[in-house]
Amino acid sequence: MHVFEEFQEGVRIAWDALRANKLRSGLTTFGVVIGIVTVALMATALEELDRAFHDAISFLGTDVLYIDQREWFIDSDQKWDAVQKRPKITLAQARALENELGMVRGVAPVVNYSVDSVRRGDRSSSLITIIGTTEQFLITGGHTLAAGRFMTKAEAEGSRDICVIGSEIAEQLFPGESPLGQALRLNEQSSFTIIGVFAKRGTAFGQMSLDNQVIVPVGRLIRGFTWAPNCTIEVKVGDNAHVDTVREEVRGLMRKIRRIAPGRPDDFAINQQDQLLGQFGKVSAVIATCGFFITGLSLFVGGIGIMNIMFVSVAERTREIGLRKALGARRRTILLQFLLEAAGICLCGGVLALGFTAAAIAFARQFVPAATLSLSVVILALGVAATTGIVSGFLPAWRASRLSPMEALRQE
Numbered sequence: 001m002h003v004f005e006e007f008q009e010g011v012r013i014a015w016d017a018l019r020a021n022k023l024r025s026g027l028t029t030f031g032v033v034i035g036i037v038t039v040a041l042m043a044t045a046l047e048e049l050d051r052a053f054h055d056a057i058s059f060l061g062t063d064v065l066y067i068d069q070r071e072w073f074i075d076s077d078q079k080w081d082a083v084q085k086r087p088k089i090t091l092a093q094a095r096a097l098e099n100e101l102g103m104v105r106g107v108a109p110v111v112n113y114s115v116d117s118v119r120r121g122d123r124s125s126s127l128i129t130i131i132g133t134t135e136q137f138l139i140t141g142g143h144t145l146a147a148g149r150f151m152t153k154a155e156a157e158g159s160r161d162i163c164v165i166g167s168e169i170a171e172q173l174f175p176g177e178s179p180l181g182q183a184l185r186l187n188e189q190s191s192f193t194i195i196g197v198f199a200k201r202g203t204a205f206g207q208m209s210l211d212n213q214v215i216v217p218v219g220r221l222i223r224g225f226t227w228a229p230n231c232t233i234e235v236k237v238g239d240n241a242h243v244d245t246v247r248e249e250v251r252g253l254m255r256k257i258r259r260i261a262p263g264r265p266d267d268f269a270i271n272q273q274d275q276l277l278g279q280f281g282k283v284s285a286v287i288a289t290c291g292f293f294i295t296g297l298s299l300f301v302g303g304i305g306i307m308n309i310m311f312v313s314v315a316e317r318t319r320e321i322g323l324r325k326a327l328g329a330r331r332r333t334i335l336l337q338f339l340l341e342a343a344g345i346c347l348c349g350g351v352l353a354l355g356f357t358a359a360a361i362a363f364a365r366q367f368v369p370a371a372t373l374s375l376s377v378v379i380l381a382l383g384v385a386a387t388t389g390i391v392s393g394f395l396p397a398w399r400a401s402r403l404s405p406m407e408a409l410r411q412e
Contacts (some may be wrong), residue, residue, distance in 0.1 A: 026258055026295025029349035030389060031302030036353035037360075038047050038295040040373070040381040044361060046288055048371055053280050060273045061142050063240050065247055067097070067233040067254060068312035071269040086267045087258070088230040091218060096257045097233055097250070098287060104246060105238035106139035109218055111229040118214060119185045120173040128169070130214045132229075140234035147198030148180045151217060159219030184214070191226050198324060243272070299384070301347075303392035310342050310396035335401040342393025343386045349383030354378060396411035 060066075094109035101107055110130040117124045131137070134156040138145075146167060157160055163184060170179050179194045192214075201210040222229060237246045247270055254268055288387040314321070321334060325399060357373060364371045 002248055016343060020049070029345055029352065031305040031357070032346050032349035032385060033302075035302045035355050035388070036350050036381050036385050038298050039292070039384050040353060040357040040377055041360060042288075042291045042295055043377045043380050044357070044371065044373060046106065046284060046291075047374060048368060049284065049287075050280075051370065057273055057276050060276070061140075061236065062273050063237040063243055064140060064142075064272065065237065065243070065250060067235065067250060068269050068271060069230050072271045072275055083269075087232065088228070089267050090270060091222065091229075091231055091239075093254075094231050094233045097253055098233075100253050100257075101235070102246075102249060104235055106136040106234075106236040108133050108136040108140045108234045108236075109361040110137065110232045110234055111218055111226070112220055112232075113221060113225045113229070115186060118169065118173070118311035120182065125169045125171045125172040128212050128214060129346065130216060130221060131227065132216055132218035132225075134218060136236075137215065137234070140236040142379050143201075144199040146197050146199040148194070150196055151215070153236040156217045157219070159217045159223060159347040161192050161220065161364045162191070162216070163193050163296065164215040165194055166198050166209075166211035166213045167200040168195045168209060169214065186214065186216075247272075299388050301339070302346075303388050306342055306345060306389060306392035307396060309345075310338060310393045311341045311399075313341070314338065314400045318403065321400050325403070331401040334403075335397045338397035338400050339390055339393050342397070343389035346385040346389030346392070347382065354381055357381070364369075 033322065036040040067089065069086050069089055074080045074083060082355075091109055091111075094107075098109075109132075113130045113132065115128050115130060117126045118128050133141075135151050135153045137143070138150045144152075145164075148164070150164055151160075151162060165179065169184075173179065173184070174182065179197060182194050183191045184194055198211070198213075198215075235246065236251060237243050248269060251266065254270075255266065258267060260267060325334065354373070357377075360369050361373050
């Protein structure tokens, strides 16, 4: 008998055995159902968390380098104290890097300044971030304009009283009308003419709005708001394949610009999106390990139940096993039969568990609209169910396959 024919016969016999013991098989699946539901929900939650995080940091860009005074992640108080003593990155250094850097899509200095509110007549918008930059920020920042235009190079170098606003500010201060050409007061003395409105971008990490920003020429921000700012330099590489090369070029140029002696460590940091992804990967790995350990306990309990039922099934069908072996059935045929029976019980539990999971996710969509039961989670759940059945049923199946035909036939 070929292996495929043995498999077909094993499936038929296993199915007949499950049909003959519907109540016992059904009760046995409940232990597995709980474990598979937990696995599916945990995997769905991790997928949603991963998607939400990638959406939250997508505004950073995969091919953008951020040259700053400090690293985004500092792992010790001692290093933090050393970083705090580093000299600021100045606008002059940012301009020197732009002049010397090779083939990149854009280089923009960025200075952030927070104000409590901005005004237009008797209307105001609170918790505003003013960003001083140049015309290349439209490239490095990945913004899209919904209306108007961005600042030109001449306007940036001339430190004109112009600004581009986020969609949230436009909605709050100019409801039902175009903000283009209108005046926006950023403090009691400064009035800026609006030349553009950014398209809506949403929030970063679910809290920090990306639509309550006002973009002005960096020279104008320094002259009117902060005299000695610390700049961040954004470098848009334009090609992910060249990011590492450009990173090394930037590092060498910044050491030269900041006059760092050979052998001394860098007194600046080059950050990029991959650092956030690395930190998130560590956190999600811990969450996944803890979560799947807990679900593993549920599956272990369910697996013990499957193993117990399969031992009972082997004991009840000892004479049948002896008769089949006496008629020429091989050990692997008997082994396959009982493994398929155990896997079948667990797969039935897996299908039932996916139904419960789908219902739970449908309910969760009221709070998390993007939640969905993906194909990868379905495959994972069914794979775990089948694996649980095979592992749990292996010992009883092995015992059945090793029975002596003569001793089995003497069993009452």
